[in-house]
Amino acid sequence: xxTLRLATRESTLALWQTNHVATLLRAAHPxxxxxxxxxxxxxxxxxxxxxxxxxxxGLFLKELEVAMLEGRADAAVHSLKDVPMQLxxxxxxxxVLARDNPFDAFISEQYARLEDLPVGAVVGTSSQxxxxxxxxxRPDLQVRDLRGNINTRLAKCAAGDYDAIILACAGLxxxxxxxxxxxxxxxxxxWPAVAQGAIAVETLDANPEVSALFLPLNCKETEIRVxxxxxxxxxxxGSCHVPVAAYAEFIDDRLRLTGWVGDAANNASIxxxxxxxxxxxDALGEFVAEKLFARGAAAMLKxxx
Numbered sequence: 001x002x003t004l005r006l007a008t009r010e011s012t013l014a015l016w017q018t019n020h021v022a023t024l025l026r027a028a029h030p031x032x033x034x035x036x037x038x039x040x041x042x043x044x045x046x047x048x049x050x051x052x053x054x055x056x057x058g059l060f061l062k063e064l065e066v067a068m069l070e071g072r073a074d075a076a077v078h079s080l081k082d083v084p085m086q087l088x089x090x091x092x093x094x095x096v097l098a099r100d101n102p103f104d105a106f107i108s109e110q111y112a113r114l115e116d117l118p119v120g121a122v123v124g125t126s127s128q129x130x131x132x133x134x135x136x137x138r139p140d141l142q143v144r145d146l147r148g149n150i151n152t153r154l155a156k157c158a159a160g161d162y163d164a165i166i167l168a169c170a171g172l173x174x175x176x177x178x179x180x181x182x183x184x185x186x187x188x189x190x191w192p193a194v195a196q197g198a199i200a201v202e203t204l205d206a207n208p209e210v211s212a213l214f215l216p217l218n219c220k221e222t223e224i225r226v227x228x229x230x231x232x233x234x235x236x237x238g239s240c241h242v243p244v245a246a247y248a249e250f251i252d253d254r255l256r257l258t259g260w261v262g263d264a265a266n267n268a269s270i271x272x273x274x275x276x277x278x279x280x281x282d283a284l285g286e287f288v289a290e291k292l293f294a295r296g297a298a299a300m301l302k303x304x305x
Contacts (some may be wrong), residue, residue, distance in 0.1 A: 002160045003033040004213065005053060007064040007073035011149045013171050017199050018077040019096070020174075020216065028216040037073045039063050065091060065202070074210050076202045079171075080195040080218045083202070089135040094203040095214035099222040101169040102197035104130065104185040107157055113183045114138065120253065121163035124156065128243040130166045130264030132269060133190055139267070154180060170197040189246035191260040191271075194233045195226040197291035224281050225249065231285025236261070236292065242301055243269075246288075248281070255281060263300040265295045270295040 004025065015038065022034040041063045061083065064076035069090065080096060087093070111117050114137060123134055124146030131143045146153055149242065150171055156166045166185070171180050173233035185193075203211045229246035236244060236259075243262030248255055255278040262269040272291035276284030289297075297303075 002031070003035060004075065004210070005035050005037050005073045007037045007039060009060060009064070012041055013175060014077070014079075015240060016159040016174050017079065018159035019202060021199065022075050024217050025286065026212065027153045028215060032213070034119060037067060039067065043248055046305065049281050061202075068142060068204050070204075074203070074207070075214070078200050078202060080189075080198040080200040081168075081193045083195070083200055085194075086142055087202070090205055090212060091202055091228055095201045095218040096223045096226055097199040098219035100197045100226065101173055101184075102191060102192045103169050104190060104196075105167050105169045105172055106185055107154070107167060108182055109158060109160070111164060111182070114164070117141065124153070124162040124163075124165040127166070127193070128264050129191075129245050129262060132243045132264055132267050133185075134166070135267040136262075137189070148178065150175060158244040166168045168193075168196055179248040186294045187247060187258065191258065193248055194244065194269040196225050196247045198222055213268050217255050223245050224255065224278050226275075227280035227289045228255060228285045232257065232259045232289045232292075234283075235286045236297060236301060236302055244284075246300075248284075250278065251275070253278060255284055257288050259292050261292050261297045261300050268300070270297060270300065
């Protein structure tokens with residue numbers, strides 16, 4: 001094919017990510033024309049309600065998937081942490097790019113670290129995972145919803161609407177906004193979202209020739225790590241908007257996976273860890289998920305007993 005059309009959200013970060021994929025594609029396939037097909041999703045349009053109440057991060061994908069089904073786009077570029085753990089059968093992940101910084105950033109105009117915030121300070125985040133971890137570390141804080149694109153959230157913090165906000169490091173770094181990061185929230189104190197920091201390309205399962213174009217962009221190490229994390233969440237019957245975290249990393253030639261489940265009702269949490277063969281990341285994800293079930297994950301996630 002001579003022209004490839006990439007569906008993308010219209011946010012500054014989404015456009016950066018899709019342009020990044022387009023640049024890599026052109027380098028891998030000289031002569032290939034790559035066009036962006038920007039669009040607004042329902043998740044972008046509804047900003048006055050938390051994601052957990054309107055269907056979760058899958059709302060950021062639907063319009064892009066419809067564009068592929070209707071022949072208006074050949075592929076779609078996503079932040080992998082926004083992609084549902086189980087794709088509809090018509091779709092496939094064609095590539096997962098090398099993972100950027102997977103951790104969360106603490107951002108504040110006045111304070112350098114989470115522990116520096118005064119009693120009763122207001123912290124903004126729309127993520128239940130982040131909300132539970134905040135309340136566990138600092139039960140005295142006021143945690144309030146924060147929606148909108150990165151620049152909107154930064155502006156609200158700068159205006160004094162929040163004493164601090166929590167954002168993903170990767171998005172800030174991709175947009176050259178890393179100077180706003182006052183400190184990094186990282187293991188073992190703080191666990192990131194499943195597949196945070198990874199960019200993925202989604203294609204139609206019926207178009208293997210399109211999927212094949214993205215093979216040079218795929219990072220095998222990242223693919224293995226996020227595969228374990230997503231398998232854990234999938235086995236927990238989790239979605240993108242429940243308080244679940246996971247982080248996989250290579251220890252020599254083995255894969256270590258940590259899973260975390262929070263309870264938004266009482267700000268409790270459980271965690272579990274496992275080591276496994278990197279050739280079988282799905283099995284490791286399921287193993288750690290079963291350890292979480294044994295420690296009470298089903299009740300925390302409100303699953304049928």
